[in-house]
Amino acid sequence: METLTQEKLAEKFQAKIDADIKIEPNDWMPDTYRKTLIRQISQHAHSEIVGMLPEGNWITRAPSLRRKAVLLAKVQDEAGHGLYLYSATETLGVSREDTIDDLHSGKVKYSSIFNYPTLTWADIGAIGWLVDGAAIMNQVALCRTSYGPYARAMVKICKEESFHQRQGYEIMTTLMNGTEAQREMAQDAMNRFWWPSLMMFGPSDAESKHTEQSMRWRIKRHTNDELRQSFVDASVPQAELIGLKIPDPNLKWNEARGHYDFGAIDWEEFWQVVGGNGPCNKERIEARVKAKEEGEWVREAAMAYAKKHKS
Amino acid sequence: MEHTYKFLLRIGDDSLILGQRLAELCGHGPILEEDIALTNISLDLIGQATNIYTYAAQLEGKGRDADALAFLRLEHQYLNAILVEQPNGNFADTLVRQFFFDVYRKLLFEQLLTSTDEQVAAIAEKSLKETRYHLKHSSEWVIRLGDGTELSKERAQFAILDLWRYTEELFYMDETEIQLAKAGVIPNLQDLKPLWMEHVLSILNIATLKLPENQGFFGAGRQGRHSEYMGFLLAQLQYMQRVYPNMQW
Numbered sequence: 193m194e195t196l197t198q199e200k201l202a203e204k205f206q207a208k209i210d211a212d213i214k215i216e217p218n219d220w221m222p223d224t225y226r227k228t229l230i231r232q233i234s235q236h237a238h239s240e241i242v243g244m245l246p247e248g249n250w251i252t253r254a255p256s257l258r259r260k261a262v263l264l265a266k267v268q269d270e271a272g273h274g275l276y277l278y279s280a281t282e283t284l285g286v287s288r289e290d291t292i293d294d295l296h297s298g299k300v301k302y303s304s305i306f307n308y309p310t311l312t313w314a315d316i317g318a319i320g321w322l323v324d325g326a327a328i329m330n331q332v333a334l335c336r337t338s339y340g341p342y343a344r345a346m347v348k349i350c351k352e353e354s355f356h357q358r359q360g361y362e363i364m365t366t367l368m369n370g371t372e373a374q375r376e377m378a379q380d381a382m383n384r385f386w387w388p389s390l391m392m393f394g395p396s397d398a399e400s401k402h403t404e405q406s407m408r409w410r411i412k413r414h415t416n417d418e419l420r421q422s423f424v425d426a427s428v429p430q431a432e433l434i435g436l437k438i439p440d441p442n443l444k445w446n447e448a449r450g451h452y453d454f455g456a457i458d459w460e461e462f463w464q465v466v467g468g469n470g471p472c473n474k475e476r477i478e479a480r481v482k483a484k485e486e487g488e489w490v491r492e493a494a495m496a497y498a499k500k501h502k503s
Numbered sequence: 504m505e506h507t508y509k510f511l512l513r514i515g516d517d518s519l520i521l522g523q524r525l526a527e528l529c530g531h532g533p534i535l536e537e538d539i540a541l542t543n544i545s546l547d548l549i550g551q552a553t554n555i556y557t558y559a560a561q562l563e564g565k566g567r568d569a570d571a572l573a574f575l576r577l578e579h580q581y582l583n584a585i586l587v588e589q590p591n592g593n594f595a596d597t598l599v600r601q602f603f604f605d606v607y608r609k610l611l612f613e614q615l616l617t618s619t620d621e622q623v624a625a626i627a628e629k630s631l632k633e634t635r636y637h638l639k640h641s642s643e644w645v646i647r648l649g650d651g652t653e654l655s656k657e658r659a660q661f662a663i664l665d666l667w668r669y670t671e672e673l674f675y676m677d678e679t680e681i682q683l684a685k686a687g688v689i690p691n692l693q694d695l696k697p698l699w700m701e702h703v704l705s706i707l708n709i710a711t712l713k714l715p716e717n718q719g720f721f722g723a724g725r726q727g728r729h730s731e732y733m734g735f736l737l738a739q740l741q742y743m744q745r746v747y748p749n750m751q752w
Contacts, residue, residue, distance in 0.1 A: 256752045
């Protein structure tokens with residue numbers, strides 16, 4: 193009897209998905225759907241929060257008042273995105289606290305791009321342009337994802353991300369229009385961030401263990417390789433326009449496909465960084481754990497105060 | 504004009520240096536909501552500094568812009584109060600520093616609304632709205648920490664004892680302020696002091712926190728003599744402009 197009901201529910205659920213009706217928090221959903229979403233949304237939330245660190249690294253050294261203000265605003269937006277996304281995971285029945293503990297213990301990952309260091313001011317441009325650009329490719333697709341709260345959070349996030357990408361590209365443009373030293377700085381950032389940006393879309397479709405099921409549930413609407421190709425196609429002309437070279441000797445326009453062909457990604461590097469051996473994995477997690485530990489007494493004080501004055 | 508310029512540097516530097524201090528915390532706050540709030544205050548302060556320097560640069564008339572004033576002066580040419588350059592310390596240190604400053608700034612901007620210098624009045628009007636929000640935020644935290652746990656009370660109390668000595672300087676007046684007060688450009692800052700004290704005490708009472716007794720005051724930041732922390736803060740602030748001079752960013 194029970195299994196039958198479950199089957200019926202599952203059928204109804206998939207029918208809704210197929211009809212593009214959003215799944216809402218109180219709707220029945222398969223356990224695996226819930227778990228997949230919790231994993232994906234919390235990874236996304238953590239990426240926003242950890243992503244604050246490499247950019248935050250340059251706020252105190254930003255070269256002008258305007259750049260400092262814009263960067264502050266951008267990093268603040270990311271904290272806001274983290275907040276919506278943690279709220280979206282809460283609608284699936286997990287607390288923010290537990291979700292954050294999973295980040296700190298290494299159980300849940302974040303985008304591996306944030307394990308690369310920001311070494312010069314140009315890296316702030318490269319991150320805005322390429323990293324946020326890659327994120328937008330993913331996120332625009334997620335505005336139509338099947339889970340309602342996630343889709344709605346993405347709509348708001350996408351608006352801000354496209355502003356972030358423009359400011360990153362504007363930094364790069366300014367540098368490329370500047371002195372020799374500035375152009376070198378920009379090209380160096382490009383050289384370091386191009387390949388990790390391509391890796392942001394995740395393993396190729398053949399290797400991706402979650403893609404097929406996620407596509408069926410319409411959590412994902414495009415495969416990793418499709419999104420990666422769109423990103424390359426969009427970025428190459430932007431780079432050319434301002435005189436930046438793409439660090440890929442195999443990059444070539446393919447007339448027949450109507451896309452750019454590009455060289456092989458170093459997946460060994462990707463798995464090394466995902467596995468914890470990137471240049472800044474340790475520092476990123478340490479910074480988050482430190483913020484949590486040092487903030488413990490503050491949170492306790494706020495709770496104690498609220499308890500005393502509850503009435 | 505020269506007096507107005509100097510006064511603008513004093514209050515502009517307060518904004519910039521405190522904004523810079525708070526910016527250090529971005530991504531490291533004790534709660535995500537506080538990360539956002541402190542970054543937001545930092546952003547407001549950088550915005551205020553930009554407006555104030557823009558007008559100061561115009562008055563100076565030497566072709567310098569707001570960025571030149573913000574990034575290319577020598578340490579002794581910065582005229583912020585010593586309070587704002589103090590390190591962030593723990594969350595109580597950060598919030599008590601903010602609270603002392605916010606009470607002063609709210610009172611100052613309220614009075615500057617009626618400045619005989621229209622530009623100063625306009626800057627005050629724009630900044631006052633934000634400052635009221637900052638004060639609400641810092642007051643609420645001082646109360647929460649003071650009346651929270653034993654540990655938070657101890658830390659808040661320690662921060663008050665530690666930072667109290669720097670508060671007198673907020674009301675510092677030399678020839679610049681005396682002349683400007685006469686001309687109705689700024690209020691008499693010494694008149695703000697009792698109002699400041701009254702406001703501070705009202706919040707500390709709610710927070711069950713005390714002021715130190717018989718403690719001396721210290722600070723000559725308004726004359727360009729800073730603490731040892733200042734050089735390091737400026738090293739970061741000015742890094743790009745010093746290493747890559749005369750470039751557009």
